[in-house]
Amino acid sequence: LGELIFVGLGLDKETDLSLKGLEKVKKADAVFAELYTSLMPELSVQRLERLCAKRITVLSRRNLEDENGEKILREARNGTAVLLVPGDPLIATTHVELRIRAERTGIRTSIIHGSSILSAAIGLSGLQNYKFGRSVTIPFPVEGSVSETPYHAIAENRKAGLHTFCFLDINAEEKRYMTINEGLKILLALESRKDQKVITNRSLSIGVARAGSENPTVKAGFVPDLLEFDFARPPHTLIFVGSLHFMEAEALVVLAQAPALIREMVA
């Protein structure tokens, strides 16, 4: 009976792989990777191949979506196939369909988890996980048209005192990775249209760049501070702050260079 294992690659480079994940790759009959759902800045497929002593077939979005992952399923029917995925596999829609299709045709599936931007950016920010509301993606504008979803999510979360995790869009095929600066500007354009005082000069936010790398940058401040700040290379993520617990405020000041006056914003 065949088997398909989704192995999480983590955040930055090949050594983000867990020991358990490495073992699975070493024993697999066929190893695939998709690298278009997240940017892993220091990943080298060649070094990863050497580490695992395996050839790795890198798949495009077309291989996985239009061709329904047939390449992988073919291998998984006759042996053990591994699909390497950035972060922790299967927390977004991507690949869930592949997993369902595999199980439906009698292929056993399992997940080897990896570190995820979701928990990593929260840990780096100094904020507390249970104070986050729903998260959103800020998508690239399509022909000048901008999604209002992030604006509304930030507004609703803040009304409930909750923080908002904003994933920033990526288009790996075109090597476009939205920066914190671009994300903020999209939100400010929405603000000037909606005028509901959701994103103002007094909105506290946190930029996290290159989470999981050797040199992550974490900077908290008001929107104008972050607009001026150089976060350097992608990937970037953005967090909007709801109400602050005193320990969170302390963490933002000491660990993320927030202005000391945010201590007075504690709920």
Place this chain on the structure above:
Amino acid sequence: LGELIFVGLGLDKETDLSLKGLEKVKKADAVFAELYTSLMPELSVQRLERLCAKRITVLSRRNLEDENGEKILREARNGTAVLLVPGDPLIATTHVELRIRAERTGIRTSIIHGSSILSAAIGLSGLQNYKFGRSVTIPFPVEGSVSETPYHAIAENRKAGLHTFCFLDINAEEKRYMTINEGLKILLALESRKDQKVITNRSLSIGVARAGSENPTVKAGFVPDLLEFDFARPPHTLIFVGSLHFMEAEALVVLAQAPALIREMVA
């Protein structure tokens, strides 16, 4: 100058460690671990010590809270100290204070991320990360008194069509780990008191046991189904479902044995 590295241990056993994390432990001057914030069912400290070729000092909650982590800070002042932490470090309040104290006294700090129950249980459930509202912990009753917070969080999230991630309380000192069954019974007791039809026989929920292990159990169903289901050994977590996307419904049926009629509940 001193250094303190928080290294995530992941979910289940010592091989959940990343290659990067293993390197940091091997090079450290002193290695500590806290194992009271989560249960890692298959972890052996002895095997971990052998793997890293290092002695590991396991710290109690008292060492870290009452004694302000002085043992760790002492080592971190003169060299490189590692604190091993289950899951992905620093996503909850625990240890943030230690990190702040270290930085304030000139000790450099950094995080090596690990797999977290937060993303792991979402990935295993088949639900989509961006459809989760705020998460909550269901705490053990204290002298018969029960926190209403989880009940309200589930109600508010569901009103917004969002899922709720329920962490289940643990008390490692007493080796008590709340089961899905216990968590559901606490919520049902709250329901019978509040009577707001938040937790009913038609509430769809998902139990996830031993995420990250070789044999995780994931079972979706209505509350009475889950009450009868044997999830076996801890750790357990519980998810309450908001509105369902068709792919989520499909995933719950195929991957988590949900009753097929939930396909008709798609929003």
